[in-house]
Amino acid sequence: MMKQSHQAAAAENETVRAPSDAVGPDEHIAPAPRVSIQAFCETVETAAAVQAARDDRRLVKTHIKIQMGGATAAVEAYRNSPTPNVIVIESENRAEEILGGLDQLAEVCDSGTRVIVIGRINDVTFYRELTRRGVSEYLIAPVGTIDIVRAICGLFSSSSAKPVGRIVAILGAKGGIGASTIAHNIAWAIARDLALDSVVTDLDLAFGTAGLDYNQDPPQGIADAVFSPERIDTAFVDRLLSKCADHLSLLAAPATLDRVYDFGVDAFDAILDALRNSIPCVVLDVPHQWTGWTKRLLISADDILLVAGPDLANLRNAKNLVDMLRAARPNDRRPYYCLNQVGVPKRPEITPADFAKALEDPPLAVIPFEPQLFGTAANNGQMIAEVSANHKTAEMFRQLAQILTGRTEAKQSRSGLLPMLSKLMKRAG
Ligand SMILES: Nc1ncnc2c1ncn2[C@@H]1O[C@H](COP(=O)(O)OP(=O)(O)OP(=O)(O)O)[C@@H](O)[C@H]1O
Numbered sequence: 001m002m003k004q005s006h007q008a009a010a011a012e013n014e015t016v017r018a019p020s021d022a023v024g025p026d027e028h029i030a031p032a033p034r035v036s037i038q039a040f041c042e043t044v045e046t047a048a049a050v051q052a053a054r055d056d057r058r059l060v061k062t063h064i065k066i067q068m069g070g071a072t073a074a075v076e077a078y079r080n081s082p083t084p085n086v087i088v089i090e091s092e093n094r095a096e097e098i099l100g101g102l103d104q105l106a107e108v109c110d111s112g113t114r115v116i117v118i119g120r121i122n123d124v125t126f127y128r129e130l131t132r133r134g135v136s137e138y139l140i141a142p143v144g145t146i147d148i149v150r151a152i153c154g155l156f157s158s159s160s161a162k163p164v165g166r167i168v169a170i171l172g173a174k175g176g177i178g179a180s181t182i183a184h185n186i187a188w189a190i191a192r193d194l195a196l197d198s199v200v201t202d203l204d205l206a207f208g209t210a211g212l213d214y215n216q217d218p219p220q221g222i223a224d225a226v227f228s229p230e231r232i233d234t235a236f237v238d239r240l241l242s243k244c245a246d247h248l249s250l251l252a253a254p255a256t257l258d259r260v261y262d263f264g265v266d267a268f269d270a271i272l273d274a275l276r277n278s279i280p281c282v283v284l285d286v287p288h289q290w291t292g293w294t295k296r297l298l299i300s301a302d303d304i305l306l307v308a309g310p311d312l313a314n315l316r317n318a319k320n321l322v323d324m325l326r327a328a329r330p331n332d333r334r335p336y337y338c339l340n341q342v343g344v345p346k347r348p349e350i351t352p353a354d355f356a357k358a359l360e361d362p363p364l365a366v367i368p369f370e371p372q373l374f375g376t377a378a379n380n381g382q383m384i385a386e387v388s389a390n391h392k393t394a395e396m397f398r399q400l401a402q403i404l405t406g407r408t409e410a411k412q413s414r415s416g417l418l419p420m421l422s423k424l425m426k427r428a429g
């Protein structure tokens with residue numbers, strides 16, 4: 001069945017879109033499953049875009065082969081060998097030639113194979129002919145890396161209207177800087193104010209505080225999932241979740257020391273795949289560690305929020321994290337960051353402006369140091385908004401929740417946070 005793509009829609013309006021190099025703020029592209037893909041390209045530009053797509057985090061499970069030659073080469077290749085799950089065909093040709101090539105391909109193509117066509121023709125009649133032949137997607141050249149990623153992932157994402165599976169990873173640039181507190185408050189705001197079903201996953205198995213912060217003492221949680229990955233299915237995951245509030249559940253850490261927690265790189269793959277398939281928003285409370293699995297979780301997340309304090313070690317670590325993550329995720333938005341515990345009396349601090357300069361990006365929020373407010377919340381097992389609903393810090397968590405779920409563009413929302421920022425900058429300057 002043909003799914004109408006963004007580009008195909010553009011074709012209907014007779015407009016050509018320039019290739020885009022990043023996902024939009026509210027766009028969520030679910031990763032593709034373990035499938036085989038073969039691309040037959042005619043131009044080096046398209047071959048390069050497919051090559052780059054192969055390294056995208058959303059296509060890591062797929063197996064992609066690229067060769068030059070277009071439809072003719074494809075027909076030749078499959079005369080005597082089985083077809084992969086997906087064939088991508090680029091053609092510089094005119095409409096009749098492309099359609100003729102596709103008809104030939106249909107004779108050698110297994111019925112389950114899906115076909116994506118990349119061409120230069122922007123014409124509704126042609127587009128309808130492609131649909132009739134069962135082509136799954138038509139992209140108009142020139143195509144960018146993210147167009148390829150979007151088209152391939154789109155073939156396998158569920159058709160249900162409900163968007164599921166956005167993963168937001170939150171990590172501190174230094175230990176104890178408030179990353180978990182911020183993760184829990186943002187998740188609470190996502191559930192409470194945006195009414196989006198969310199799960200907080202506490203990945204600090206030995207010392208995690210999500211159970212304390214939400215005033216929960218669940219008997220099981222993330223450890224059961226990670227130590228018995230073979231049992232994971234929807235029913236099993238449902239039993240591991242403890243409900244904290246409307247729309248909010250917790251996958252709690254045991255926070256006991258009877259075991260040690262040395263995990264392999266892919267230890268969390270099974271549980272995260274299961275959560276991604278059923279929960280609209282998963283907030284990962286990532287402990288401040290640099291291991292194979294923490295790195296993998298960050299790279300594979302849809303969005304990342306780093307939490308930094310206003311000192312030199314935080315600045316260095318945040319810079320290293322941003323640089324590393326940007327290099328590993330070239331087709332994604334850059335990691336977001338916020339400053340926390342800003343304005344400790346008598347403490348010399350690095351200003352938000354200096355952070356913005358070093359990280360080439362302003363912080364999403366500057367959260368003041370408020371020991372009374374945060375201490376009360378922590379000791380009572382409450383969220384900031386429960387202690388003081390109208391407090392400006394509670395409002396910041398609501399805005400961060402919007403940005404991290406793609407409800408608001410960062411730029412617009414940042415202006416909401418800016419008065420605070422400029423006040424702090426004035427104070428520091
Ligand atoms: N803006 C703030 N003002 C005052 N106290 C804060 C603020 N943010 C966090 N805290 C407090 O700082 C302490 C550490 O917070 P938290 O456990 O969230 O940090 P973390 O970065 O997750 O630490 P870890 O490295 O152990 O995972 C908590 O007691 C919390 O209440």
Ligand SMILES: [Mg+2]
Nearest residue numbers: 179180204287
């Ligand atoms: Mg923590």
